[in-house]
Amino acid sequence: MELIQVTGKHLVDDFHKVPKVIYKKDRNWIPQLRAMIENTFDPAKNSRFQKGDARRWILKSDEKLIGRIAAFYDDDYSSSYDQPTGCCGFFECVNNERAAFKLFNVAYEWLKENGMEAMDGPVNFDENFFFWGLLKDGFRPQTFGMNYNPPYYNDLFATYGFKTYYEQYSYSLDITNPDLPDRFWKIAEWVAKKPGYSFEHFSLKNQDKYLRDFIEIHEKAWGNHSNYKPIEFKLLKDLLASAKVILDEEFIWYAYHNGKPIAFFMQVLDLNQIIKKLKTGKLSFWDGIKLLYLKKRKTITRCRVIVLGVVPGYQGKGIESAIFYHLKKVLLRKSWYNDMEMSWIGDFNPKMIAMFKAFGADQTQTHSTLRYLFDREKEFVRAPIID
DSSP states (O other): OEEEEOOSHHHHHHHHHHHHHHTTTOTTOOOOOHHHHHHHTOTTTOGGGGSEEEEEEEEEETTEEEEEEEEEEEHHHHTTSSSOEEEEEEEEEOSOHHHHHHHHHHHHHHHHHTTOSEEEESOOSSOTTSSOSEEEEOOSOOOTTOOOOOTHHHHHHHHHTOEEEEEEEEEEEOTTOTTSOHHHHHHHHHHHTSTTEEEEEOOGGGHHHHHHHHHHHHHHHHTTSTTOOOOOHHHHHHHHHHOGGGOOGGGEEEEEETTEEEEEEEEEEOTHHHHHHHTOSSOOHHHHHHHHHHHHTTOOOEEEEEEEEEOTTSTTTTHHHHHHHHHHHHHHHSTTOOEEEEEEEETTOHHHHHHHHHTTOEEEEEEEEEEEESSTTSOOOOOOOOO
């Protein structure tokens, strides 16, 4: 077996060919967008390189591609835990323990050389909205940005020594379903019309204002998490610029109390429903035209909720229900959207899990974020529960 660090266009091409080897007979697999992955590894487009670094490798056997992996770290993430923690991701490998261990080892060794003492994976060198976690159950075509993998990957990670740091649950819900409890909508309508509260959806025209409002909500709503990392305005701006094709302004909502931002909700279009038809992650000019055409023809029927947060002091007051009250009106008008996937919610967030269950949502799949401690004698501790 030959391990090769990815440098230069030819090896980048090989990096993107590996999944085609692994999934050539898997009808559930949908290619990830090549441009999206390449932006992740471009220091000019990913601000995490300002405080970190990344490397990629491919693995060959008898000149045939059999695997790939990436390793990365950044100071904000690594300093959030009891030990400096780096990451690995974009792992793909044939069902061969020796090959998988060779890939895990090169990521481990490079991270250790850079001062790391643990490795999380499979995750992304970017926000955890996309390409985060190992699929454990729910082996079906994934929504846009969700990781997919063969079941045997779970055995490869576990045998190497990775353990579950936290589980990530996805839920499916149709909020236009008339069978949802009347009590839920009565509370939602009452909160939505309560004096002092206002609700409005995002607009690209005023994007800077809404991005700053999101940063304020994010800091207050998630700041008490043990591994909270502030989000920079530029990072959000760059993410927005690269994600316009999956956005609908009426699917992003803000709640305010006396003019102050108190809650944020965002769902994106499931672009995978179109990518599956195109059967390629490297979109040519004509593929791009087809994508826009199919999007306009209302081919996409599913959305994915990637963020829902309410600042402390307003939690448990029905703010989420009120956002859904406004969103329901949009979905009734855009009736071709009939499925809303909420992904993902960590097992460290029991309040959010309880809320989605109360909405009548069905759990559809589980991903896991795994951790490998370099000190094999160190006690393994799972992610703490959010109070």
